[in-house]
Amino acid sequence: MIDPSARFNKLLEAPVSDDIGSRISRRRKVAALFGSYFLICGATAARTLLDSPSGGIIATVLMLAGVGAAAYGFISLMGRTFINAPNLRESVLDERQRQRRNDAIQRSFPVIGMFSALCLLYAMVTDTMVPGWRNATVVEALFWGVFLLCVSLPSAIIAWTEPDQQGLDEA
Amino acid sequence: MAQTPGPLYNRIAVLRTERGLTRHALAAALGINYQTVGYLERGEYNPSLELAFRIAEYVGLPIDAIFSRTPFPPMSTELYGSRREP
Numbered sequence: 550m551i552d553p554s555a556r557f558n559k560l561l562e563a564p565v566s567d568d569i570g571s572r573i574s575r576r577r578k579v580a581a582l583f584g585s586y587f588l589i590c591g592a593t594a595a596r597t598l599l600d601s602p603s604g605g606i607i608a609t610v611l612m613l614a615g616v617g618a619a620a621y622g623f624i625s626l627m628g629r630t631f632i633n634a635p636n637l638r639e640s641v642l643d644e645r646q647r648q649r650r651n652d653a654i655q656r657s658f659p660v661i662g663m664f665s666a667l668c669l670l671y672a673m674v675t676d677t678m679v680p681g682w683r684n685a686t687v688v689e690a691l692f693w694g695v696f697l698l699c700v701s702l703p704s705a706i707i708a709w710t711e712p713d714q715q716g717l718d719e720a
Numbered sequence: 721m722a723q724t725p726g727p728l729y730n731r732i733a734v735l736r737t738e739r740g741l742t743r744h745a746l747a748a749a750l751g752i753n754y755q756t757v758g759y760l761e762r763g764e765y766n767p768s769l770e771l772a773f774r775i776a777e778y779v780g781l782p783i784d785a786i787f788s789r790t791p792f793p794p795m796s797t798e799l800y801g802s803r804r805e806p
Contacts, residue, residue, distance in 0.1 A: 567754065631753070643752040645765050714755055 565641050566630045575632065575708040582622025582705065586697055588615030590690045597686050626704050632711070635703040653706040661698045668695060729788045733761040734795065735779045750774055 569575065592611035595604050627633050634642055634650035642650065668691045675683035736746050736757075743761075747754035752771070759765035767775065776783045 631755075643756050644768050644771060645756040645759060646753060648765075714758065 561638050562640060563629070565637060566628070569630050569632050569708075569711065569714070572711070572713045575626075575711070578622050578625045579705045579709050581618040582626060582701055583697070585615045585617075585619035585622060586694060588612075588618060589693070591615075593686050593690060597684075623701070626701065626708055632708045633704050634707060649707060649711070650703070653703040653710075656706055657698070657702040660702060661695070664698055665695055667691070726789060727763060728766045729763065729791050730760065731786050731792055732757070732775065735781070735786065736761070739779070746778075749778055 588611050592608045592615055595611060596608040598604070599607065627636065629637070631637075631642070631646050631649075634646055635654055639647065671687065671691060672683075675681075732746075736743070741749075743754045743757040747757045750757075750771070751774075756765065760767060772783055772787060776786055779786065
């Protein structure tokens with residue numbers, strides 16, 4: 550009987566697919582993933598601010614569109630391809646891919662840092678300067694933003710910047 | 721102060737074609753992704769010293785016959801020289 554941890558390790562070491570799609574399709578997925586953030590924020594704002602049946606309909610439509618776009622972006626970008634290099638094992642990547650992954654992670658840090666600083670600023674301002682302004686919806690949206698950036702920004706950078714291979718690698 | 725590396729020219733495409741290899745075959749032999757072979761051939765990626773040695777060992781040539789800091793002259797010039805009459 551195969552040891553479950555050995556089986557799991559074998560799964561993590563499985564070869565990575567070369568099919569990363571065209572640049573346009575990858576950029577569409579990145580746009581869907583980050584666009585979903587604004588759709589979900591819009592849905593939450595509509596639910597909170599619009600106190601009418603039409604507000605509820607708008608919120609539901611926006612939420613469904615946001616969740617759909619998020620699922621599409623996540624599932625297609627977080628597959629077992631080089632695009633998802635930040636979440637793959639070192640041993641399944643070659644040296645150029647490892648270099649691209651490191652570059653993407655390094656480029657993500659300032660963005661994640663700035664967004665986290667924005668969250669901290671919001672917490673500080675609503676804590677000391679204008680107490681009572683803190684809104685649970687805004688806090689949720691900010692945390693969701695940090696989560697989204699941490700989980701997907703390096704992969705999104707690779708997906709966005711990796712050149713089109715079609716026509717170049719057919720030899 | 722760090723120096724910006726200049727371009728590194730290579731003959732990987734010519735050597736691969738001479739040997740009748742596809743990018744996939746060369747990549748499998750070198751243990752890299754086939755797209756990386758494309759990047760190397762187009763000069764868009766400079767290999768590590770370790771990979772450069774692996775390529776040299778695989779094609780059976782010294783490293784300086786494959787990589788150079790200056791552009792390689794065309795093969796025809798190297799083989800036949802300049803035959804233009806004065």
